[in-house]
Amino acid sequence: MKGRWQEFAGRHGLGVALFVGLGVGFWILFLIALPQIAMFDFSLRHNLPPSEIGGAKDVYTLSNYAAFFQSADGSANVLDMGVLFKTMLAAVFVTIIDVLICYPIAFILAHSARGVAARLMVIGLIVPFWVNEILRAFAFRVIFGATGVLNGIGMGMGLWDSPIDFIRADIALYSGLTYAYILLMIFPIYNAVEALDRNQIEAARDMGASWWRVHWRVVLPIAKPGIASGATMVFMLTAGALAAPQILGGPSNLWFTQVIYQWFNEAGDWQRGSAYAAILLLCCMLFVMLVMRVFKVDIGAIGR
Amino acid sequence: MSGSSKSTGGGLFAIGYSLLFFAFLFGPLIIMTITAFNSSSFPRITPWECFTTDWFGALIRDQRLMSGLSTSVGIGIGVVAISVPLGLAGALALSEVSPRLRTALYSVLIIPILVPGVVLGISTIVFWGSVGRLFGGDHGGIFYNGTFLTLAGQVTFIAAYAMLVFIARLQRFDPTLTEAALDLGATPGQAFRKILMPFLGPAIGSAAFMALLASFENYNTTVFTILSGNTFTTALASKVRLGTDPSLSALAVIIIAVTLIGAMINEAHNRRQELLRTGRASRSRLYTNPVTRWLTHPAGIGIILLGCAAALVYAGSEHDSRACRADLIEQKRAVQERLLQEQRQRIEEQKRLQQPSATTPPQPSNNPSPFGGAFSPGGLAPGAAPAPAPSTNPSPFGGAFNPSALAPEAAPAPTPVPSANPSPFGNAFNPGSLQPKP
Numbered sequence: 001m002k003g004r005w006q007e008f009a010g011r012h013g014l015g016v017a018l019f020v021g022l023g024v025g026f027w028i029l030f031l032i033a034l035p036q037i038a039m040f041d042f043s044l045r046h047n048l049p050p051s052e053i054g055g056a057k058d059v060y061t062l063s064n065y066a067a068f069f070q071s072a073d074g075s076a077n078v079l080d081m082g083v084l085f086k087t088m089l090a091a092v093f094v095t096i097i098d099v100l101i102c103y104p105i106a107f108i109l110a111h112s113a114r115g116v117a118a119r120l121m122v123i124g125l126i127v128p129f130w131v132n133e134i135l136r137a138f139a140f141r142v143i144f145g146a147t148g149v150l151n152g153i154g155m156g157m158g159l160w161d162s163p164i165d166f167i168r169a170d171i172a173l174y175s176g177l178t179y180a181y182i183l184l185m186i187f188p189i190y191n192a193v194e195a196l197d198r199n200q201i202e203a204a205r206d207m208g209a210s211w212w213r214v215h216w217r218v219v220l221p222i223a224k225p226g227i228a229s230g231a232t233m234v235f236m237l238t239a240g241a242l243a244a245p246q247i248l249g250g251p252s253n254l255w256f257t258q259v260i261y262q263w264f265n266e267a268g269d270w271q272r273g274s275a276y277a278a279i280l281l282l283c284c285m286l287f288v289m290l291v292m293r294v295f296k297v298d299i300g301a302i303g304r
Numbered sequence: 305m306s307g308s309s310k311s312t313g314g315g316l317f318a319i320g321y322s323l324l325f326f327a328f329l330f331g332p333l334i335i336m337t338i339t340a341f342n343s344s345s346f347p348r349i350t351p352w353e354c355f356t357t358d359w360f361g362a363l364i365r366d367q368r369l370m371s372g373l374s375t376s377v378g379i380g381i382g383v384v385a386i387s388v389p390l391g392l393a394g395a396l397a398l399s400e401v402s403p404r405l406r407t408a409l410y411s412v413l414i415i416p417i418l419v420p421g422v423v424l425g426i427s428t429i430v431f432w433g434s435v436g437r438l439f440g441g442d443h444g445g446i447f448y449n450g451t452f453l454t455l456a457g458q459v460t461f462i463a464a465y466a467m468l469v470f471i472a473r474l475q476r477f478d479p480t481l482t483e484a485a486l487d488l489g490a491t492p493g494q495a496f497r498k499i500l501m502p503f504l505g506p507a508i509g510s511a512a513f514m515a516l517l518a519s520f521e522n523y524n525t526t527v528f529t530i531l532s533g534n535t536f537t538t539a540l541a542s543k544v545r546l547g548t549d550p551s552l553s554a555l556a557v558i559i560i561a562v563t564l565i566g567a568m569i570n571e572a573h574n575r576r577q578e579l580l581r582t583g584r585a586s587r588s589r590l591y592t593n594p595v596t597r598w599l600t601h602p603a604g605i606g607i608i609l610l611g612c613a614a615a616l617v618y619a620g621s622e623h624d625s626r627a628c629r630a631d632l633i634e635q636k637r638a639v640q641e642r643l644l645q646e647q648r649q650r651i652e653e654q655k656r657l658q659q660p661s662a663t664t665p666p667q668p669s670n671n672p673s674p675f676g677g678a679f680s681p682g683g684l685a686p687g688a689a690p691a692p693a694p695s696t697n698p699s700p701f702g703g704a705f706n707p708s709a710l711a712p713e714a715a716p717a718p719t720p721v722p723s724a725n726p727s728p729f730g731n732a733f734n735p736g737s738l739q740p741k742p
């Protein structure tokens with residue numbers, strides 16, 4: 001360790017070495033590790049008025065976590081657990097849809113598009129994602145609202161008589177979430193697929209493999225780390241999404257982040273909110289690690 | 305079928321799929337753009353009312369959004385100033401440590417991207433709040449300041465984005481260049497400044513741009529850390545949640561226009577660089593002719609595009625839709641007047657016939673109300689009451705605010721017959737059911 005430090009300082013100078021050491025240390029300690037620990041510590045405390053903090057009543061408790069599993073009357077807290085389960089399930093659903101949509105386009109971009117077409121495609125992919133996330137959700141509300149574009153067209157053409165409530169049916173929400181994180185799925189898959197040698201595809205084809213067999217046996221194994229990376233990011237962002245559910249979610253359907261938001265901003269119980277945030281973090285991380293284990297992908301593949 | 309195009313995903317399928325995909329990508333944006341110019345107070349395309357540019361004015365007059373904008377710009381600059389150096393430090397550290405440590409360090413530094421923004425926001429305010437308590441600061445101190453907390457929360461994960469950009473660039477760096485500089489007598493600091501930094505230059509630019517954009521866009525973390533304040537995005541979100549209004553579409557139009565102009569200038573810049581690098585510039589006809597050379601220069605393209613945009617903005621600000629709107633209101637009034645007349649006539653007829661058995665069930669309303677006609681005046685009228693004219697009012701309030709709904713003629717008739725009432729409340733709210741039978 002010490003040798004590496006000296007080597008690094010020798011190559012780039014002491015100033016740079018100090019800058020790197022202090023920068024990374026500050027980042028890990030004060031921005032990543034300590035805040036998470038503080039949140040976890042906070043979630044183990046009672047919700048006390050400011051005057052009693054640090055006093056005799058300020059002791060550790062598991063009540064905030066217990067409240068997630070059990071309601072006040074002793075019965076199982078089906079409501080909150082149900083919301084968490086539904087959020088995770090919906091996030092998985094959105095992730096799978098995104099993989100299905102993005103795999104072909106990433107492959108086309110890497111191996112079929114040439115020259116101007118490829119450049120235009122890349123620009124076309126990026127431009128929509130410079131538009132604010134809130135406005136993208138708003139666009140879906142314009143389309144799916146009760147007096148929105150889709151209902152206007154559908155009723156104008158006589159396809160249905162009364163407006164369909166796409167918002168209550170969560171169609172608007174799932175479409176909006178699918179749209180929101182497409183880019184984070186395409187580029188990892190593209191980066192992985194691009195490394196594939198075209199000759200391998202040609203060879204497989206010459207051996208008489210059908211098109212789906214070429215994809216299943218040749219392209220998919222190469223694309224797997226990219227898909228894993230994209231799917232992890234899309235899943236985590238979808239499960240942690242707050243804006244889209246607030247704007248597009250039905251009135252009776254809550255996202256788990258909205259429950260956390262309510263504990264913080266409406267109920268003013270930060271301790272309970274912290275506990276719920278910790279639960280969300282733990283569930284998402286465990287789920288992602290489980291899936292990565294199942295598909296034999298390393299965490300180092302993420303972000304490539 | 306020759307497998308050639310099919311098995312590689314080329315050919316018709318590729319083109320068709322790409323078109324569909326980009327329709328999905330751009331469709332919502334195009335629809336939103338169109339709604340910005342419709343005078344209807346709910347953003348929609350059908351029915352088209354008047355072409356208007358008033359929503360842009362409404363957007364600029366929105367005080368909350370505009371003050372949020374200045375806060376966001378300040379925070380964005382701060383985030384760039386902190387997260388780009390941190391990201392660079394992270395990338396440099398990763399390029400030096402041993403492979404085993406590298407995996408561990410990478411996992412730790414990449415975690416903020418994966419952790420839900422909500423969790424980051426909460427952990428930030430909780431942590432700095434307890435730091436504030438430690439120093440015995442009051443609630444006016446820096447650790448309870450929304451701008452400071454937002455800066456801390458956003459830098460946590462935006463530095464990781466910047467780091468990814470630097471890692472990608474560093475992978476293409478040839479370390480022997482630094483070795484050569486050192487061998488030739490440069491000090492380590494000189495080698496870093498003169499060799500590595502210039503190489504990283506483009507990456508610094510794109511990392512800064514990404515950081516600015518990510519900071520500006522962020523909602524999930526900021527909505528917690530900004531406390532009682534507002535950034536542009538949180539102000540926008542509360543506006544969307546409170547009610548939709550086409551001035552948001554107008555905002556989208558502005559952002560899309562800026563984005564497109566930026567993308568075109570960037571593309572022109574890239575092409576020019578490529579031409580110059582490959583040395584084809586001197587052979588290219590575009591480049592030897594001074595006029596086309598200026599026209600294809602990024603600055604030339606930028607000036608032309610900005611000129612077009614300015615002309616459009618000027619033309620838009622001159623456009624006056626008041627005459628068209630007044631017309632529209634006049635038309636609506638005429639339609640309502642006619643409906644009222646028709647209803648009066650029908651009631652007169654009913655009175656003249658005066659047959660209690662001849663009940664006319666309320667006519668099925670073709671009202672596109674989201675409440676399924678529950679608030680439709682016909683839904684509450686007793687069965688025997690003369691049905692109001694079928695409302696063609698596309699109002700979301702189901703015609704409850706239709707002036708004819710309050711007309712005295714629509715009041716409960718004296719002889720209630722509980723029958724074909726399509727009310728969702730099963731006549732429970734039927735005013736007639738409370739009246740003593742005559």
